[in-house]
Amino acid sequence: MTEEKVARICWSSNNWEKPSGKDGKSRNKEAYEYLYGFGHEEWLLDTKKIIDGYHYAYLQATRTPKNKYIGKKFNISLYSINNKTKRRFWIGRLKNVKIITLEESRLTYNAYKDRKWLSEMEEQIREVDADVAEFKKIDPEYFSTIKFKLSEMEIDGTPMKLISDDPSITSDYYNLKDKVCEPKLERGNFIFVPGHKEGKDSVTSTYQGQSQKKDLAHNRIQTDIYKLLTSKYGSNNVGTEKATGFGTSIDVVLKTDKERYVFYEIKTKNSLKTCIREGLTQLLEYSYYPDNKVASKLIIVSPNIMNKEDQIYLNTLRGKFNIPIYYQRFNMASAILEETEY
Structure with a gap:
């Protein structure tokens, strides 16, 4: 049976298809996304890019100093935190995610380069005033860490708010955690509550x-x-x-x-x-x-x-x-x- 895991990914308001800018990102001045204005996980669900039936992506939680996950396969549930509102959002689940080798990552990088996908990603970074030069420094061996098939995606499309202190989230570190239970999501029937909060800005x-x-x-x-x-x-x-x-x-x-x-x-x-x-x-x-x-x-x-x-x-x-x-x-x-x- 495939192990069930949970992973936190960086915040994106573009559905993890392309970078969305600094809004909602980590406020930790040492965090990668704070320093450079984007995270490599922001392309995690950019499933228009397929190579030999797989979508390749970077997932921080699967990258470890000794590469202990390489060659393994997991079902990985994803969540993220909007650091502006401090709310957690449940994104969905990827089944049969394969942790790829450094060589396969290098080959993936070359394929992205040949197909002009790297240039497209660079332009997306420019659009949100993030650091293109930093993106260009990426080591091809760590360009991607995982691959999965589109048929194995269980993504609803709209991330759902998690209940505060949800027991399914055992920590907020960017590591691969065991999935202990299903999340408690703020979803259900429409409930009418009167009132209005006047918006002053966009x-x-x-x-x-x-x-x-x-x-x-x-x-x-x-x-x-x-x-x-x-x-x-x-x-x-x-x-x-x-x-x-x-x-x-x-x-x-x-x-x-x-x-x-x-x-x-x-x-x-x-x-x-x-x-x-x-x-x-x-x-x-x-x-x-x-x-x-x-x-x-x-x-x-x-x-x-x-x-x-x-x-x-x-x-x-x-x-x-x-x-x-x-x-x-x-x-x-x-x-x-x-x-x-x-």
């Missing part, structure tokens, strides 16, 4: 697999909608940034009666079609995932004026697929959520 949303910063316009619209809805329906029936129970949060929720809710998703792009495309997928997930129907109405909000084609599209979604999706315009000049639901 803020990063609940982890959604990528870095998503909500701009000042978004925060301003959210606050104004909250005030408008509470004046009409009462403060006990309106809430913002409400957790879905699955690692995501809803911009605004209106409680219309005991078990009926309206979900609002705010978009600020200057294309209504783009706002609908992005908002629709999010609202469907918030209400229906994995097998629910929490909201009786889904409303996309943006400053854009409705047009004929987008109106036809929303009518089609409601008529053909019975999706309760609507659009309301937020008038930025008057700070009013217009009454018309398209």
Whole structure:
């Protein structure tokens, strides 16, 4: 039977597909990610890069002074800590992870170089103002430490918050720990709680697999909608940034009666079609995932004026697929959520 292990990996808000910058990284001034602005584990789940059926990656926990794990195979569960919020997130599990030799790592490095993947990684480091020169110094024999097949990944897509003092995490060192139990995750059914915390600056949303910063316009619209809805329906029936129970949060929720809710998703792009495309997928997930129907109405909000084609599209979604999706315009000049639901 394959041994079950747990490993902590460095923080990334780009779903461990590419570096995400210093936000959330270690504040220890001697830590590699603090010094250079990235961690090699930030490509751990960049599974677009496949060699002979395997994805190769660097996992700090499997690198030891005497290379004692080389040649072994483990099932490895992964978690990470956002050092800005101090919250732990459970990422998922990789099965039948093989710890590769130094020679196989060197060959992997050469393959990455030949396929221009190293150049791509360097550009990703530049994009977040991290240290490209440090990346170029890497020893090819330690470029990768593990390999696994995509079919062996058990990654939900959205990292889930761990309960404080979860017994599945026996320490926060970057080593390979025995898995003693399954984690206790903060997941479950949507629970409505009224209230709003006004955002003053751009803020990063609940982890959604990528870095998503909500701009000042978004925060301003959210606050104004909250005030408008509470004046009409009462403060006990309106809430913002409400957790879905699955690692995501809803911009605004209106409680219309005991078990009926309206979900609002705010978009600020200057294309209504783009706002609908992005908002629709999010609202469907918030209400229906994995097998629910929490909201009786889904409303996309943006400053854009409705047009004929987008109106036809929303009518089609409601008529053909019975999706309760609507659009309301937020008038930025008057700070009013217009009454018309398209």
